[in-house]
Amino acid sequence: AAKExxxxxxxxxxxxxxxVNDQTGELVDLAEEKVYSIDFKGKSYKVKTFAEIRKEWExxxxxxxxxxxxxxEEPEQGEVQYEIDxxxxxxxxxxxxxxxxxxxAVMTIAVRQKGKKLEEGGGMVMTxxxxxxxxxPAMQEQIAFMQRYMKxxxxxxxxxxxxxxxxxxxxxxxxxAAMERMQKEAVKLEGTAVLTTMKxxxxxxxxxxxxx
Numbered sequence: 001a002a003k004e005x006x007x008x009x010x011x012x013x014x015x016x017x018x019x020v021n022d023q024t025g026e027l028v029d030l031a032e033e034k035v036y037s038i039d040f041k042g043k044s045y046k047v048k049t050f051a052e053i054r055k056e057w058e059x060x061x062x063x064x065x066x067x068x069x070x071x072x073e074e075p076e077q078g079e080v081q082y083e084i085d086x087x088x089x090x091x092x093x094x095x096x097x098x099x100x101x102x103x104x105a106v107m108t109i110a111v112r113q114k115g116k117k118l119e120e121g122g123g124m125v126m127t128x129x130x131x132x133x134x135x136x137p138a139m140q141e142q143i144a145f146m147q148r149y150m151k152x153x154x155x156x157x158x159x160x161x162x163x164x165x166x167x168x169x170x171x172x173x174x175x176x177a178a179m180e181r182m183q184k185e186a187v188k189l190e191g192t193a194v195l196t197t198m199k200x201x202x203x204x205x206x207x208x209x210x211x212x
Contacts (some may be wrong), residue, residue, distance in 0.1 A: 012149040093209050097195045100133035122205035131195040
């Protein structure tokens, strides 16, 4: 699906949100506090209560904290450090996408060894080619529903989740720096992305290329 494309349709009515594609569907019911996962091909569905999902979240949090503690205890000698280059460019190109007048914005994130150029130490480049439309009310409605869902599912734990995520990022300075830069550059991306093409490329160092 990631290669060929996947079309999903979202419908919201009151306390319910349904997301479907040609194979599966998910219905979130805030009133019942249940999530229905639907398999159209197998003609079956599974139900999870918010309590069950909350328990899975708590177990995942516990495991993440244990792994973080183990990582801090590991020696850092010889560990490769990375730096992230982040840029957003508005190309000035415009075109109509799904009936919206869109502007093109290209976001580039490059991860490379600290103190070395990408071609010297190798690394990874992720390029997001986005066509930005003016803010779409329907998308804002979906965001608002997801906020209600998360608050009802986790309650005050939404703050805990944000804090734990910040702590996890603090363990990886390159990720923290990328997030900070992304927030700073986000002002250039006003509106809604209605078409995004993501490209991920790995760049080998001369030593890696020779070994291959």
